[in-house]
Amino acid sequence: MAAQVEAVVEMSNINGNGVAASCRERLCSALDGLWRSIVGFAGKLAKIAREDPRRVAHALKVGLALTLVSVLYYVTPLFQGFGVSTLWAVLTVVVVMEFTVGGTLIKGLNRAFATLVAGFIAVGAHKVADLCGDKGEPILLAVFVFLLASAATFSRFIPEIKARYDYGVTIFILTFSLVAVSSYRVEELIKLAHQRFSTIVVGVLTCLATTVFVFPVWAGEDLHKLAAGNLDKLAGFLEGMEFECFREDPTSDDLENKAFLQVYKSVLNSKATEDSLCNFAKWEPGHGKFGFRHPWGQYQKLGALCRQCASSMEALASYVVTLTKSQYPEANPVLSFKVRATCGEMSLYSAKTLRELSAAIRTMTVPSKASTHMSAAVKAAKCLRSELSEDAALLEVMHVPVIASLLSDLVLQIQKITESVDNLAKLAKFKNPEKTQKEVVINVGS
Secondary structure (H helix, E strand, O other), rough: HHHHHHHHHHHHHHHHHHHHHHHHHOOOOHHHHHHHHHHHHHHHHHHHHOOOOOOHHHHHHHHHHHHHHHHHHHHHHHHHHHHHHHHHHHHHHHHHOOOOOOOOOOOOHHHHHHEEEHHHHHHHHHHHHHHHHHHHHHHHHHHHHHHHHHHHHHEEEEEHHHOOOOOHHHHHHHHHHHHHOOOOOOOOHHHHHHHHHHHHHHHHHHHHHHHHHHOOOHHHHHHHHHHHHHHHHHHHHHHHHHHOOOOOOOOOOOOOOOHHOOOOHHHHHOOOHHHHHHHHHOOOOOOOOOOOOOOHHHHHHHHHHHHHHHHHHHHHHHHHHHHHOOOOOOOHHHHHHHHHHHHHHHEEEEHHHHHHHHHHHHHHHHOOOHHHHHHHHHHHHHHHHHHHHHHHHHHHHHHHHHHHHHHHHHHHHHHHHHHHHHHHHOOOEEEHHHHHHHHHHHHHHH
């Protein structure tokens, strides 16, 4: 009997130890998973900060702006002057503060102006409704709120207002409704409206001062760099085509996985970013190399031409990849080599043109060398088109004229891009390096 009891106790100890070991393993596994998640999240944050350190600065600027406006609430004399409405300054910083100066400026001015106009109209509506007596006042106020809110909401569908004043209209509806409705119960309506507007102005000014004077991020500069970067990506595609496909011994094995066939895709998806930056840039004051009335709209035209060019590149890349997979035989090697060489010239000169245009935009100088490369590319395209239209042997190698035709159309589109950059250089008054060099020579000689 005692032996049986000892056996039961021993078994229970073994089971207890096993359960404890299992619990420890589960706990260690959970802690290990939690630690890996924390490390992974920290790595992701570090990657985001490394990609654009300005994001860290923006986060610190928001904290600084909120700290500054909080003084209105903490300092008793200031709080007594503004009252509970000081919280509107904090709310203003939270909703107005944007990454770029233009974004903050457009939201700040929209908020301040919309609040001012809505406050005036709401006070006027209260004065008119007050003439109708206690019974008629709430009815007339409700009618005012219905009509103005409906009209303002419908105005948001107008493209021009949607693009530049959508946030202001939203604030107008919010402010008018709050002031008009609260006017029925609040006695000192004008004082309340004045306090709210004053605190909103303080919040807006705090946001603008922080955004402009503490590590400013200009939307105009980002748009300028985006335009130059898109031209570089298009040039990279053409350089890859010339090196991989149109040389005497093309290295077109596994062409589908080549990096140059992917660079143009980001250009196709740049419209939303481009439009947003352009809208913000139009609100920014003159800064750096960019004057007060810099032709920001020209960047949108240039971007549209770049996307058209990228679309043609997508068609050309798709056709070349399909042709490589099918291993289409060359029925006329001599003619194919001749066309390949001409296509290589077009690709090379077009790529040089785009590189020159990108460099001209970055340095804000007139693209003088680009016209030379563009003329060579257009000349090669015209010669190839004339040869393709006259040579009957091309019926044997139909894939040759298709590639040549796509590339010729691409050259014409790059010519339009060149003209667009020339217009930008004229409107923005880019420097002419040739004139600068002549002036230096004249000064040295004198």
